[in-house]
Amino acid sequence: MKTQVKPSSGGKHLTNVKFKLAQEQLIKIHDLMLTTRMLEERMIKMYKQNEGYFWLGGPGEEAFNIPLGLQGHVGEGLDYDFWHLHYRSSGILLSMGAEQIDFIRQMKNTVTDPFSGGRNFCNHSSIRKWNVLPITSTIETQFATAIGSGIAHKRHGGKGITVVNGGDAGTAEGEFASCLIWSSRPEQKLPMLIIVTNNEYGISTPASTQHGETHIADRAKAFNIEAKVINGNDVEESWFAIKEAMEYVRTERKPYFIESRVSRLYGHSSASGANFQPNEVDPVVIFEQKLEAAGVLSRKEMDELREKKAADLLEMQKQVREEPMPDPSTIYDYTYFGQKGKYW
Amino acid sequence: MASMAQAIRMALHYGETKLGVTDIFGEDVGPPLGGVFTATQGLKTTWNSPLDERGIIGAAVGLASTGSRCVAEIQFCDYIYNTIDLLKLAGNMCWASNGQWNFPMTVMTPVGSGIRGSIYHSHSFDATMTHIPGWKIVMPSSPIDAYGLMIACLKDPNPTMFLKPKALLRVRGDELIPGEPENEKELRDRIDAPLGDRSKWKARWPEGLTDYTVEIGKGKIQREGEHVTIVTYGRTLPLAVQAADQLKSENISVEVIDMRTLWPYDWEMISSSIRKTRRVIFLNEDTEVTNFGEHLVRRTVEELFYDLEARPRLLAGAFTPGIGLADPLEMASAPQLNHIIEMAREVANERA
Numbered sequence: 264m265k266t267q268v269k270p271s272s273g274g275k276h277l278t279n280v281k282f283k284l285a286q287e288q289l290i291k292i293h294d295l296m297l298t299t300r301m302l303e304e305r306m307i308k309m310y311k312q313n314e315g316y317f318w319l320g321g322p323g324e325e326a327f328n329i330p331l332g333l334q335g336h337v338g339e340g341l342d343y344d345f346w347h348l349h350y351r352s353s354g355i356l357l358s359m360g361a362e363q364i365d366f367i368r369q370m371k372n373t374v375t376d377p378f379s380g381g382r383n384f385c386n387h388s389s390i391r392k393w394n395v396l397p398i399t400s401t402i403e404t405q406f407a408t409a410i411g412s413g414i415a416h417k418r419h420g421g422k423g424i425t426v427v428n429g430g431d432a433g434t435a436e437g438e439f440a441s442c443l444i445w446s447s448r449p450e451q452k453l454p455m456l457i458i459v460t461n462n463e464y465g466i467s468t469p470a471s472t473q474h475g476e477t478h479i480a481d482r483a484k485a486f487n488i489e490a491k492v493i494n495g496n497d498v499e500e501s502w503f504a505i506k507e508a509m510e511y512v513r514t515e516r517k518p519y520f521i522e523s524r525v526s527r528l529y530g531h532s533s534a535s536g537a538n539f540q541p542n543e544v545d546p547v548v549i550f551e552q553k554l555e556a557a558g559v560l561s562r563k564e565m566d567e568l569r570e571k572k573a574a575d576l577l578e579m580q581k582q583v584r585e586e587p588m589p590d591p592s593t594i595y596d597y598t599y600f601g602q603k604g605k606y607w
Numbered sequence: 608m609a610s611m612a613q614a615i616r617m618a619l620h621y622g623e624t625k626l627g628v629t630d631i632f633g634e635d636v637g638p639p640l641g642g643v644f645t646a647t648q649g650l651k652t653t654w655n656s657p658l659d660e661r662g663i664i665g666a667a668v669g670l671a672s673t674g675s676r677c678v679a680e681i682q683f684c685d686y687i688y689n690t691i692d693l694l695k696l697a698g699n700m701c702w703a704s705n706g707q708w709n710f711p712m713t714v715m716t717p718v719g720s721g722i723r724g725s726i727y728h729s730h731s732f733d734a735t736m737t738h739i740p741g742w743k744i745v746m747p748s749s750p751i752d753a754y755g756l757m758i759a760c761l762k763d764p765n766p767t768m769f770l771k772p773k774a775l776l777r778v779r780g781d782e783l784i785p786g787e788p789e790n791e792k793e794l795r796d797r798i799d800a801p802l803g804d805r806s807k808w809k810a811r812w813p814e815g816l817t818d819y820t821v822e823i824g825k826g827k828i829q830r831e832g833e834h835v836t837i838v839t840y841g842r843t844l845p846l847a848v849q850a851a852d853q854l855k856s857e858n859i860s861v862e863v864i865d866m867r868t869l870w871p872y873d874w875e876m877i878s879s880s881i882r883k884t885r886r887v888i889f890l891n892e893d894t895e896v897t898n899f900g901e902h903l904v905r906r907t908v909e910e911l912f913y914d915l916e917a918r919p920r921l922l923a924g925a926f927t928p929g930i931g932l933a934d935p936l937e938m939a940s941a942p943q944l945n946h947i948i949e950m951a952r953e954v955a956n957e958r959a
Binding site: 340341345347376377378379380382383387389390391394396397399401404406407408409410411412413414415416418425437438441442444445448596597598599600601606607 | 629630656657659661662664665666667668669670671672673674675677689692693696700701702703704705706707708709740741743764765870871872874
């Protein structure tokens with residue numbers, strides 16, 4: 264499997280491409296987009312090679328997620344951002360500094376998996392030192408838990424904010440409404456960046472068959488929350504929309520809503536086969552075409568980078584293959600904080 | 608003597624002044640009402656939430672994730688069921704993150720029958736709650752234990768569920784809470800909000816309140832006895848004590864254990880008592896099918912079978928969709944004093 268280059272809006276014959284971001288930043292974003300995409304593709308391969316039970320993730324969201332992760336204030340405690348994420352967020356975390364091999368470890372459910380010790384699916388990350396709450400399969404509960412850190416951030420002051428993201432299908436759940444209501448209470452507005460990455464599907468079900476609203480963002484507007492719909496497949500549009508939103512939330516201490524229209528390049532997960540979807544727009548391809556047209560990176564440089572990353576990932580997979588599985592005697596560990604062994 | 612509602616209030620006051628509690632919240636928890644059972648009147652960190660149980664539990668999880676120690680109330684446990692997803696989450700995230708995260712949060716909610724609450728104000732929650740790992744679950748039956756268990760919850764680094772037996776919330780205790788004024792009227796004048804305009808009212812908290820703590824996981828023998836053990840908690844505890852006192856006249860000696868903590872529970876105390884009396888009744892008012900007491904019966908059979916002289920029993924609520932409003936319906940749906948006496952007599956007299 265290989266990230267497929269397919270024609271897209273403008274294609275590689277783009278002319279007069281001009282970026283607002285500095286060249287160094289563009290190269291960094293591109294590197295992280297590839298890091299993310301190729302990690303996901305490696306994990307899909309692992310699933311298909313029976314080296315992991317289930318894959319789910321967010322290839323197709325790189326143009327939005329990398330700018331998001333790079334603009335976060337990363338650290339522990341209320342001076343920094345709190346992250347209530349869903350399981351399509353590897354790009355955000357890799358941009359914050361997470362290591363690819365740790366995702367591979369979770370995919371292989373080894374004891375070395377730093378997120379869950381082999382207990383949870385891939386992309387169910389948890390990084391306390393960066394305020395990344397454990398990602399859970401429950402789709403929308405993060406929109407409820409985000410309320411709490413939003414309240415704490417409001418009280419604490421400073422520049423730290425709460426970031427919550429989820430998919431479009433999950434907005435049908437009650438917690439999404441809870442988030443809009445609690446974050447916009449009069450005199451108690453919360454410093455929260457609320458994000459929905461809209462790929463227009465819930466597993467196999469098109470949103471158009473289940474949702475009547477024109478834009479999900481319209482629901483936020485009903486609560487007088489600043490809201491924007493953006494093309495999340497475009498790096499710079501994403502970057503500057505996130506920048507504007509984060510600056511607003513950090514300084515105004517009020518919520519901001521972004522509906523980011525993104526692609527879903529390999530379907531929802533193993534549940535839908537995890538096969539490449541040729542009809543979706545590929546944000547990596549688009550960005551590479553622009554980078555090439557603008558003379559930031561050559562096709563050769565990008566191909567070499569891709570090959571190097573592919574080789575590195577293969578080595579990581581081999582390394583992780585040799586790492587131990589969790590010990591069955593540990594099943595009760597950490598049912599309670601700091602507790603090991605059976606507790607009753 | 609303080610009522611249980613007053614005891615909870617005093618413990619929460621101690622919590623917000625001495626134990627770092629930052630938020631006590633829920634529907635009608637803040638001023639002017641201070642809780643539908645008055646348990647949060649006069650406190651400085653209370654606030655009212657939207658009518659949204661999922662938001663309440665979610666907010667508690669999120670606050671706890673930042674280290675803000677909070678107490679969230681669900682107004683009646685009958686309305687907690689739409690939060691099960693979030694209760695499970697609170698209980699599994701330490702485990703799911705392999706010990707990285709902890710959530711120092713307490714949820715309190717009134718449970719059980721006894722106030723003629725009909726279908727949606729009479730539910731019990733112990734059977735459902737004890738199905739959710741990762742929580743510590745307590746349920747007092749006296750004001751002093753309510754105080755001490757709440758303090759224990761507020762010190763615990765894990766999610767704690769404080770079940771309030773609503774029939775006992777206004778019942779006064781027979782033991783002074785350390786620091787509580789001896790004069791009941793003085794206590795009322797100090798910490799009960801006045802009727803009418805409360806906008807200028809402030810509680811005058813007793814100054815000598817202490818760190819009095821009832822350790823989580825420790826039961827209490829409320830009556831010592833020789834012939835039969837009744838293991839219970841919450842509303843049915845005082846009924847079991849009354850039954851024990853009445854059965855003395857029949858020369859039946861009943862040992863009554865107040866579990867106080869449902870999870871993790873005091874098996875050492877329970878099993879020691881069963882080994883002594885060789886006869887046991889597990890008593891609670893949740894519906895009888897997949898009842899928490901059934902777990903205790905199972906463990907008794909598996910671990911103590913050869914110590915028993917009579918079949919272990921469960922006396923619990925009828926497996927009905929709800930508790931009917933009319934007095935005869937409620938009395939027939941949840942265990943009452945006469946049911947307890949009859950079963951204790953039957954078990955005590957069963958031939959070995």
